[in-house]
Amino acid sequence: MNHEEMTAAILDAKNRKGMTWEQLAEKVGMSPVWVASCCYGMNTMLEDQAKALCDALGLKGDVPQTLQTCPSKSWGESVPQDPLLYRLYEAIMIYGPSVKDLVHEKFGDGIMSAIDYKMHVDRVEDPKGDRVVITLDGKFLPYRRW
């Protein structure tokens, strides 16, 4: 079973059960973005986590094993076309140089890790229209000099 087949099996079971990522995340005891990312073949679960997810969805067979296997990550189009994803891409590209300068001002030469990294999505109420708040939280990695 490859990761595409695993994702299809999980999404199918999730739809049939009518469960949200938030509900599944509670079952696994981890955060929703991370749990979803594992199911999309972008991260690996530990054995217990994979078991908890598959129990919640009634999945057996190769799914728990594949959830623990390191995937080859890819995302097809280098520029996303879906409007929700494009807006994220656009925000990163437009504000990229500003963010880069501020990281360097606050930390020196280095980057925000995308590996020692976590991410959250929240809904914040606002009388002018509720807001999507996405938090990117990565360890600062300074460049090594050698």
Place this chain on the structure above:
Amino acid sequence: MNHEEMTAAILDAKNRKGMTWEQLAEKVGMSPVWVASCCYGMNTMLEDQAKALCDALGLKGDVPQTLQTCPSKSWGESVPQDPLLYRLYEAIMIYGPSVKDLVHEKFGDGIMSAIDYKMHVDRVEDPKGDRVVITLDGKFLPYRRW
């Protein structure tokens, strides 16, 4: 004066004065990411804001006017090569489908605006290594049905 020339003039003055975006942001009375984005030709200031910035940097001539002129925004490479920017791009692409599903679960069909949008960069102390925390905060826009 076009926006590239404006950016060069501002960065040059900023370096000569040894000022940070945070210091300039205080002078303008706005947030650092936004002030930097205007200086990179990605947003427009109001007259007072442009004046405050130029006073702080000792800039005259066409700079204040150009800061108020709507720019044609672009970012060259569709996939950034600078490692700091690439990590942001990578995080967005890897977690994109997960974020998309969570927005739809919390809000229904629609997107996070990149126009009614704000963004912050923070340094968060952590004994295992301080962390870069970037907040994307945009109004939810539901798709219109007509």
Place this chain on the structure above:
Amino acid sequence: MNHEEMTAAILDAKNRKGMTWEQLAEKVGMSPVWVASCCYGMNTMLEDQAKALCDALGLKGDVPQTLQTCPSKSWGESVPQDPLLYRLYEAIMIYGPSVKDLVHEKFGDGIMSAIDYKMHVDRVEDPKGDRVVITLDGKFLPYRRW
């Protein structure tokens, strides 16, 4: 059932029934462009709308549910090759800077939303040859300053 299968099922039923998008739009009580866009997997219907469409086409099973599921939108070729679509693309690209300036003159810095957006296609009689008139109608969104 994914959105490609849904589109194929709907187009097949539409052809067999010999119905136009205009007729289907009347059944659903919404506009033709929007109804067609849902069927092409580019928008989501409410439950009643999906039911009305499927009743008109004699479709059952997963189609009504998939019509209500947020799709991942994409359009393959970044530059369309079909002549009708290419002419639309060409018109947007050739007149893009002019349109941009006029929006800024009339509204200030911001954009026309493609989310709070509607679109119509009309045939206008003309003695020199009837004309296709396409109306793009989106809410103006001013850039937030923060």
Place this chain on the structure above:
Amino acid sequence: MNHEEMTAAILDAKNRKGMTWEQLAEKVGMSPVWVASCCYGMNTMLEDQAKALCDALGLKGDVPQTLQTCPSKSWGESVPQDPLLYRLYEAIMIYGPSVKDLVHEKFGDGIMSAIDYKMHVDRVEDPKGDRVVITLDGKFLPYRRW
């Protein structure tokens, strides 16, 4: 004088005079989108029109002649990055198949001309936020069978 130099000269004079495309359009006696498109090197003016524009802007030399010379049209990036232009591109791509079907239902096999074509930008008041309304109006051209 090539068309890029012509555009730069016109935009410079327009800014110095503080005139809008609407004001210039009135001087020329044509519509604003079309007048702007000529100044961006995307269309050609007749001699009288070029003269009226240059008189309004105080321009002489090669500008009037270049305004009457057929340009080689191009727009650089095949997918625009400026958010205002990208939204237009996105709207055309997402609703393209729907628009195509409706044109064929109303007219048969053929296209909307981008040559025998006109375009308008309007501001429409709306209590929920004013709207940008863009009208694309092109002659229907049926495919010739031979």
Place this chain on the structure above:
Amino acid sequence: MNHEEMTAAILDAKNRKGMTWEQLAEKVGMSPVWVASCCYGMNTMLEDQAKALCDALGLKGDVPQTLQTCPSKSWGESVPQDPLLYRLYEAIMIYGPSVKDLVHEKFGDGIMSAIDYKMHVDRVEDPKGDRVVITLDGKFLPYRRW
């Protein structure tokens, strides 16, 4: 039946019958390039024409109907690799600016229509080697000024 399946069915029958496009064109009463283009899913036939073609080839079922359905035209590679097609592409690109200038000298600002358009392929005898003569014949369309 989509247009790819239609093309495959027609080419298969054409090969089995050992008929040329010229012979089929005679049956349909139209020119060979146009008849072939319909069979490649690049144009639509009228009902009589589709019937005549299918009778000649012994085809039934959905083929006649699909021949009358507006196709979504595309050609895959933006630059063709087949040597015969590449030479056509090369000739157009190398002589493009020259052809453009001559059209403008003879007609003014406008284009040759690719819609109100016809095309012929001929073999012309020549003692130094026979020649392929291809004629592109399209209506001149002047740009509208508005």
Place this chain on the structure above:
Amino acid sequence: MNHEEMTAAILDAKNRKGMTWEQLAEKVGMSPVWVASCCYGMNTMLEDQAKALCDALGLKGDVPQTLQTCPSKSWGESVPQDPLLYRLYEAIMIYGPSVKDLVHEKFGDGIMSAIDYKMHVDRVEDPKGDRVVITLDGKFLPYRRW
């Protein structure tokens, strides 16, 4: 002097003299498309031809020599954006497979040369609108078997 500088010098002199390619072609004693193509750096003239052209335009210096030097031909964008050139590209791509089949039916396996090649542009009167007629005329080259 490179070919870009040569082209600029010729176009400048041609504009100042107000001469057309047809008039220059008469001076050189060759056809207009070919003469223009040499001036665009896409073909080489013989010494007499280069001299005749430069005499007609009042050009001296390196121009006649550069007109006789083999250029490195290129055309920038692999897909042209100028509408007149795009229509030629589109016509070739849409009718390419049909033209290919007809050449093979009439000649066997081989191609139309783009080297032993000539091309003409004509205006043909037509009560429904005059037509642009472009003739591509190249020697048939059969594939060698070895």
Place this chain on the structure above:
Amino acid sequence: MNHEEMTAAILDAKNRKGMTWEQLAEKVGMSPVWVASCCYGMNTMLEDQAKALCDALGLKGDVPQTLQTCPSKSWGESVPQDPLLYRLYEAIMIYGPSVKDLVHEKFGDGIMSAIDYKMHVDRVEDPKGDRVVITLDGKFLPYRRW
């Protein structure tokens, strides 16, 4: 049977029979590169040649006919990734301008035909390591002036 299926059938039979292109070329009475190119769907055989090849490989059905049918040639990746093919590509690109100049010095303005063309691959013994010697041999085609 399309050309991909033909190639697969021939390669399969060749492997089962354990025959080399050189052995097959002897059976057909032509050179190995050319015979292999026909089998890869890049050239067409005459009836006798196709029959000889199929007899040697024990192939029947549509293979001999498809070997005689003009293929639509293509090679997928515009830059090859296989190291052997990439080295050929690299050699052509690095030495391209030098080769071009030498052809023009020896022949004048024109090209080496890739149609009236033959190619050989030889192994040449060398005490420092045997060498691959590839010969490209094409008719010189002078540009026509008209």
Place this chain on the structure above:
Amino acid sequence: MNHEEMTAAILDAKNRKGMTWEQLAEKVGMSPVWVASCCYGMNTMLEDQAKALCDALGLKGDVPQTLQTCPSKSWGESVPQDPLLYRLYEAIMIYGPSVKDLVHEKFGDGIMSAIDYKMHVDRVEDPKGDRVVITLDGKFLPYRRW
């Protein structure tokens, strides 16, 4: 002095002296393709060779030194547009798989080196039209197994 400036200086002197690559190659005592490739910044000369070339062309200053400096090789367009270069590219791509198989049949798994490599261009007389014969001659490099 970078390699582009060196190439420009050499080509300019070569044109002024009216010398061919063959004549220069004789002065340097090496083959014409290689000498030209050094001048195009694609290979490095030894000190004596650079001196001989510069003496023949009357060049001084940084040219001899730059001829000995390892260049960063590049060729711009990944697919060449000049017809002479495109034909070479096309021949390599069309016959690539055939050549690859023959190299493997004759040598086993490995490649033809493009580094321990030489290349010649010859004119071969032929009553049906003289032929361009290009020889690619590279050491066979077997893959190492480890």
Place this chain on the structure above:
Amino acid sequence: MNHEEMTAAILDAKNRKGMTWEQLAEKVGMSPVWVASCCYGMNTMLEDQAKALCDALGLKGDVPQTLQTCPSKSWGESVPQDPLLYRLYEAIMIYGPSVKDLVHEKFGDGIMSAIDYKMHVDRVEDPKGDRVVITLDGKFLPYRRW
């Protein structure tokens, strides 16, 4: 059996047996990177090596033969998206010019062979976090002058 099917069969057997590349490499008597590369269709084994691998994995049929057949190597995306592979790509691109200069300083004009080449992956303990150490080891190939 093509190389993709071979790879799938090997990976499937490897997973079922729960064997690592290191364990398989020991069975074959070669290094792990090389053994894995053969299984991914990027190198060819000798008969004994292929037999040893297939014995260890319980594979029969065409697998041993395909392991000995020269593959057509390719890697899909020219820029890898998987983060582990992207970091390798990034390191090569960022330090490329530095590495190039150092090779030329130490060896003169030439390259590191990727054919007479070996590669190792090691884990090196480090109190600040263990390190991945990858060694690229290729024969220096000097450019031939001819």
Place this chain on the structure above:
Amino acid sequence: MNHEEMTAAILDAKNRKGMTWEQLAEKVGMSPVWVASCCYGMNTMLEDQAKALCDALGLKGDVPQTLQTCPSKSWGESVPQDPLLYRLYEAIMIYGPSVKDLVHEKFGDGIMSAIDYKMHVDRVEDPKGDRVVITLDGKFLPYRRW
């Protein structure tokens, strides 16, 4: 002074002084690859290091300051054309999946950092031809689960 100008100034002084990266590295007290990478605008030096380098090269003005400024890293072509760099790219792409699997076998899910990273180039004597040995040495970063 931007980083391109800084690189040009350093390379120019380095050539005039006839110094190697190894000699400069000794002056700075760091490794040659890293020192070169700073000079190519790919890393930042500390104040002392920049001073030592500039003293060795006789450089003043903005160079030491620019060496300490965080650069925006980029490398132009996504696939390098220079043969030395291409071989590195090729080796990474061909052995990428094998390396990835071995890292996961030895460390679990994670990557080799390209930030906490060092790199060395060595010449290793070998009777069959000396070898280039390049060492990539980066900290292992495990994916965070959250």
